[in-house]
Amino acid sequence: MTERRPASTAAPGVATRIAAARVLDAVLHRHRSLRAELGPALSTLPDPRDRALAEAICLAVLRAPQRYAATLDAWMAKPLPQRDGLARALLIAGLAQLDPLGLPAHAAVAATVESMRAIGQAHRAGLTNALLRRAVREGVPAGDPRAHWPGWLRSHIEADWPIDADMIYAASAAPPPMWLRANRRRGTRDAYATRLTEAGVEFTLDDDLPDALRLAQAVPVATLPGFAEGDVSVQDASAQAVADVLMPRPRARVLDACAAPGGKTAHLLERDPTLSMTAIDVEPARLQQVDGTLQRLGLQARLVAGDAADIDTWWDGTPFDAVLLDAPCSATGIVRRQPDVVLHRRESDLAALLALQARLLDALWATLVPGGTFVYATCSILQDENARQVEAFLGRRPDARAEPLDARFGRESGVGRQVLPGERGRDGFFYARLRKAG
Numbered sequence: 001m002t003e004r005r006p007a008s009t010a011a012p013g014v015a016t017r018i019a020a021a022r023v024l025d026a027v028l029h030r031h032r033s034l035r036a037e038l039g040p041a042l043s044t045l046p047d048p049r050d051r052a053l054a055e056a057i058c059l060a061v062l063r064a065p066q067r068y069a070a071t072l073d074a075w076m077a078k079p080l081p082q083r084d085g086l087a088r089a090l091l092i093a094g095l096a097q098l099d100p101l102g103l104p105a106h107a108a109v110a111a112t113v114e115s116m117r118a119i120g121q122a123h124r125a126g127l128t129n130a131l132l133r134r135a136v137r138e139g140v141p142a143g144d145p146r147a148h149w150p151g152w153l154r155s156h157i158e159a160d161w162p163i164d165a166d167m168i169y170a171a172s173a174a175p176p177p178m179w180l181r182a183n184r185r186r187g188t189r190d191a192y193a194t195r196l197t198e199a200g201v202e203f204t205l206d207d208d209l210p211d212a213l214r215l216a217q218a219v220p221v222a223t224l225p226g227f228a229e230g231d232v233s234v235q236d237a238s239a240q241a242v243a244d245v246l247m248p249r250p251r252a253r254v255l256d257a258c259a260a261p262g263g264k265t266a267h268l269l270e271r272d273p274t275l276s277m278t279a280i281d282v283e284p285a286r287l288q289q290v291d292g293t294l295q296r297l298g299l300q301a302r303l304v305a306g307d308a309a310d311i312d313t314w315w316d317g318t319p320f321d322a323v324l325l326d327a328p329c330s331a332t333g334i335v336r337r338q339p340d341v342v343l344h345r346r347e348s349d350l351a352a353l354l355a356l357q358a359r360l361l362d363a364l365w366a367t368l369v370p371g372g373t374f375v376y377a378t379c380s381i382l383q384d385e386n387a388r389q390v391e392a393f394l395g396r397r398p399d400a401r402a403e404p405l406d407a408r409f410g411r412e413s414g415v416g417r418q419v420l421p422g423e424r425g426r427d428g429f430f431y432a433r434l435r436k437a438g
């Protein structure tokens with residue numbers, strides 16, 4: 001029997017659950033991207049703790065959507081009709097609050113039932129209560145982390161990394177650690193470590209990454225000492241390693257060809273503000289984020305909105321000493337952070353990305369001074385986008401040769417180095433460093 005209490009979004013946690021369910025409905029049922037949906041949804045929640053919870057719910061679901069769908073299929077006599085995507089998303093969000101998030105069962109069940117009423121689905125309050133109570137009693141059936149990946153992508157991964165494939169799937173389904181980058185302009189990493197300790201935030205240091213601190217538990221950025229003042233940034237360890245691969249000399253002219261949202265541009269400038277930096281991105285809205293990042297950190301670069309490969313439109317002909325191509329890619333190394341990328345990716349997207357990467361490599365090589373350094377990096381784990389892409393480029397360019405990188409940058413992979421997701425707590429990443437004949 002359905003109850004007749006009035007629905008209220010003011011009840012504890014209801015607005016949070018509905019915000020999360022709206023995002024999940026859009027991503028799971030309407031092929032929208034998490035990145036596009038999450039920001040606007042979170043901005044409706046004034047309390048940072050509610051925002052953190054809504055985000056955690058969305059990520060927990062999207063790391064294993066098949067697991068929750070299979071649970072609903074097994075436990076419901078009749079699936080919810082297509083038009084009831086929001087109600088379905090609420091149920092799935094309820095299951096994820098129990099496992100893996102481990103919220104107190106009473107709070108998770110009560111808030112989800114109340115949310116169902118608040119979206120005008122009071123007739124499903126009893127069903128919601130029964131399904132979630134069953135999950136509390138029996139546990140949510142375990143999922144298979146491989147099920148998250150489309151078959152064509154699994155074929156690539158299992159061909160490229162036959163021994164590591166299961167580790168890749170498992171690591172991609174697990175929440176990543178939060179990594180910080182201390183801003184050298186504002187003091188040493190040790191000085192920032194002391195401030196974290198004083199604030200009661202637990203962390204470890206990584207010997208291979210001079211600016212990095214790895215938090216024991218993720219925290220809202222607003223609670224980090226000096227975040228608003230630019231004393232620290234959030235950036236995965238693998239992304240931080242790029243500055244050590246490029247290593248430009250003081251006052252070098254540096255090009256960051258695919259720069260948004262600006263993490264690596266900012267890191268390079270924090271290391272050495274004498275660099276003359278040009279940062280390009282094809283998406284003007286994302287380039288604005290580079291601007292925001294640099295302003296928060298008090299850094300300067302020349303920003304260009306445009307297609308980096310179309311060099312006649314933005315290059316004045318003065319060569320760069322160092323070029324960073326952090327290329328658009330399948331993002332298969334960061335599925336734990338952006339789990340929706342594999343839900344929506346099609347094989348034809350990969351072909352388009354491979355062509356774009358080759359076009360960017362060929363065009364940007366012309367902007368590098370003889371003797372200069374070119375770094376190609378991706379957050380992909382597919383060898384077609386990484387070692388094989390660079391090897392094909394070297395075959396086209398007799399004036400390019402790959403330089404060895406050491407084990408700080410991962411395992412050897414053809415002409416570069418590869419980190420697989422989760423290794424040493426890092427995102428999956430590939431690096432190759434090329435030198436132009438002088």
Ligand SMILES: C[S@@+](CC[C@H](N)C(=O)[O-])C[C@H]1O[C@@H](n2cnc3c(N)ncnc32)[C@H](O)[C@@H]1O
Nearest residue numbers: 258259260261262263264281282307308326328
């Ligand atoms: C991997 S992300 C870069 C991340 C960035 N380097 C950072 O550390 O914050 C790739 C970027 O390439 C941009 N992009 C894609 N095609 C491009 C092109 N033809 N020219 C310039 N930028 C492009 C995308 O908009 C995206 O922001």
